[in-house]
Amino acid sequence: MKALTYLLFAFLLCGSLTFSKETGFTQEDRERLIRLETTLKVFMEQVDKRFEQMDKRITELREDMNKRFEQVDKRFEQVDKRFEQINNELNRLVNIMVGIFAGQIALVVAVIGFAYWDRRTIIRKAREDTIEYLEREGKLRKLVEALREKAKTDKELEAILKKYGLM
Numbered sequence: 422m423k424a425l426t427y428l429l430f431a432f433l434l435c436g437s438l439t440f441s442k443e444t445g446f447t448q449e450d451r452e453r454l455i456r457l458e459t460t461l462k463v464f465m466e467q468v469d470k471r472f473e474q475m476d477k478r479i480t481e482l483r484e485d486m487n488k489r490f491e492q493v494d495k496r497f498e499q500v501d502k503r504f505e506q507i508n509n510e511l512n513r514l515v516n517i518m519v520g521i522f523a524g525q526i527a528l529v530v531a532v533i534g535f536a537y538w539d540r541r542t543i544i545r546k547a548r549e550d551t552i553e554y555l556e557r558e559g560k561l562r563k564l565v566e567a568l569r570e571k572a573k574t575d576k577e578l579e580a581i582l583k584k585y586g587l588m
Contacts, residue, residue, distance in 0.1 A: 555561050565587055572579035572588060582588035 568578065568582060569588060572582050579588060
């Protein structure tokens, strides 16, 4: 029994020695951790550089987009100004055309009015001249004088001529 106890004790001692070797932190493990840390640092630096590059690129893209939007805004402003100019020119052209049309209407009305006034005046004057001529030199005058002569002897004819204002 003593031998069995020694054997069991030896076995436990050996077992603990083997466990302690496996659980221990060796130089090889340390070197591996150092290499892993170095690789991780390099990877982190590369990731940081990529993020910085991405930030720069995003900033550049944002600036480029802002410039383009500003250019588009300027172009819209130019188009708006051009539309205003065209609208003003069209309004001015319409006003000129209305003025010309109104002037032509006024001219036509004036010409028609003048023609009407002129014709009335000429016709009135021609009528007066014709009546005066007929009374002075026409056969009607001679007829009225002949009737007046006859009325001196005929009382009925004299009454008729007086009634019409020829005596």
